[in-house]
Amino acid sequence: MKQKHIEIRDLTMAYGDRVIQQDLNFTIDGGDIFIIMGGSGCGKSTLMKHMIGLLTPAKGEVLFNDQAMWSCNEQQRQAMTQKFGVTYQSGALISSMTLEENIALPLETYTNLTHKDIRDLISLKLTLVGLEGYEKYYPSEISGGMAKRAALARAIALDPEVLFFDEPSAGLDPISARLLDDLILQLRDSLGATVVMVTHELASIFAIGTNSVFLDPETKTMIAQGDPNELLANCDDHRVQMFLRRGDLKESN
Numbered sequence: 001m002k003q004k005h006i007e008i009r010d011l012t013m014a015y016g017d018r019v020i021q022q023d024l025n026f027t028i029d030g031g032d033i034f035i036i037m038g039g040s041g042c043g044k045s046t047l048m049k050h051m052i053g054l055l056t057p058a059k060g061e062v063l064f065n066d067q068a069m070w071s072c073n074e075q076q077r078q079a080m081t082q083k084f085g086v087t088y089q090s091g092a093l094i095s096s097m098t099l100e101e102n103i104a105l106p107l108e109t110y111t112n113l114t115h116k117d118i119r120d121l122i123s124l125k126l127t128l129v130g131l132e133g134y135e136k137y138y139p140s141e142i143s144g145g146m147a148k149r150a151a152l153a154r155a156i157a158l159d160p161e162v163l164f165f166d167e168p169s170a171g172l173d174p175i176s177a178r179l180l181d182d183l184i185l186q187l188r189d190s191l192g193a194t195v196v197m198v199t200h201e202l203a204s205i206f207a208i209g210t211n212s213v214f215l216d217p218e219t220k221t222m223i224a225q226g227d228p229n230e231l232l233a234n235c236d237d238h239r240v241q242m243f244l245r246r247g248d249l250k251e252s253n
């Protein structure tokens, strides 16, 4: 049976006086591949930053396993965020470091593992993302798709409970994007993790998304939530249908 893993409760997000989204309420179950959707500038990345502890809510709470992230102390919040693996749209890897050094960073910072255990774990993580033997390569020496997989290897270094991705397949050709989707599914299953993703890639949304929220920039709140395939079939909101059908509503009625 599915269990609630993450809860967004009455969340309002703002930069100074400028409210970006308000009254957000939704839950994410353990094992979900949750998609944050909506048009450009509606606040998707801002929402993700609130979920990973980078931005403080103007109002409301983010809860993990029923533990509130913003009404606890800094130390407790850090303990929570250590259970997250995050990859960003750009600059995920440090260019002056080899893949091995990049992946070693979280392991050296947050664990007391020996040098040898760290090397072994790095090899294991690289193998998991299909980059066995690439330890000594620099990010500039591998393709864009490989760099995204290497960033994933770093994000899973500490066996996270939740994996966050901001536009994971941006800039990838359709086949590499599809392979990345498969990898995300595989990692979700092998880690037993929950996945939260910001993406506009409809193919990915329908292929791997199990749950979602749709943010609207005009009303500044969520206007739909649920399985993206069910939203496509049943949601009667014009804005959601426009998005999910790439502006082509001919087939929706």
Ligand SMILES: Nc1ncnc2c1ncn2[C@@H]1O[C@H](COP(=O)(O)OP(=O)(O)OP(=O)(O)O)[C@@H](O)[C@H]1O
Binding pocket: 015, 020, 038, 039, 040, 041, 042, 043, 044, 045, 046, 047
């Ligand atoms: N650090 C910041 N300070 C002030 N305003 C910001 C900041 N970051 C983002 N914004 C504004 O907040 C709004 C939401 O931005 P955000 O990046 O979250 O949107 P998004 O939905 O992820 O956009 P996109 O799909 O284009 O990446 C935008 O109007 C943006 O200009």
